[in-house]
Amino acid sequence: MACCKLSSMLLAILAVLAADPLAMMQPAAAATSAHLHFYMHDVIGGKSPTAVLVINGSRGGSFGDTVVIDDKLTEGTSQSSATVGRAQGYYMVASVANIELMVNMNVVLTSGPYAGSSLTVLGRDDVNVPVRELSVVGGTGLFRMACGYVLWKTITPEILDLEIFVNP
Numbered sequence: 082m083a084c085c086k087l088s089s090m091l092l093a094i095l096a097v098l099a100a101d102p103l104a105m106m107q108p109a110a111a112a113t114s115a116h117l118h119f120y121m122h123d124v125i126g127g128k129s130p131t132a133v134l135v136i137n138g139s140r141g142g143s144f145g146d147t148v149v150i151d152d153k154l155t156e157g158t159s160q161s162s163a164t165v166g167r168a169q170g171y172y173m174v175a176s177v178a179n180i181e182l183m184v185n186m187n188v189v190l191t192s193g194p195y196a197g198s199s200l201t202v203l204g205r206d207d208v209n210v211p212v213r214e215l216s217v218v219g220g221t222g223l224f225r226m227a228c229g230y231v232l233w234k235t236i237t238p239e240i241l242d243l244e245i246f247v248n249p
Contacts, residue, residue: 119165120241123150198221214231227248
């Protein structure tokens with residue numbers, strides 16, 4: 082009987098020692114899913130652009146064109162709506178034949194219950210499709226290790242409707 086108690090105690094000690102001490106010190110992410118909805122203002126021209134062409138791809142076409150963004154995210158479609166964060170990253174034309182984009186961006190939330198947290202969005206944006214789906218592949222803060230998807234719709238060439246469904 083003493084042998085069994087000693088074995089159990091040794092097993093418990095080994096389990097504690099094998100655990101990652103840094104992971105145990107980190108606060109846990111929220112345990113519920115989240116649904117976020119806001120508008121992204123992708124301003125390409127004018128006095129205060131938030132999207133800038135940094136690489137001009139192929140001659141005679143747009144394949145390879147790369148745009149860096151720092152787009153405002155708002156509660157409503159108007160630029161003057163309450164700001165909830167920024168979309169920061171880039172998109173590039175990844176198709177020779179069509180305007181199909183590869184998007185890589187961080188949704189950085191600056192107000193509301195998720196302020197200080199971010200989501201990483203990655204995926205293909207076929208602008209000819211009314212509703213596109215991109216992947217949420219990670220996040221920070223309350224969204225650490227998040228996964229989910231974004232439903233992405235074009236309202237105007239400069240305004241996108243983003244609905245994010247995420248499991249933090």
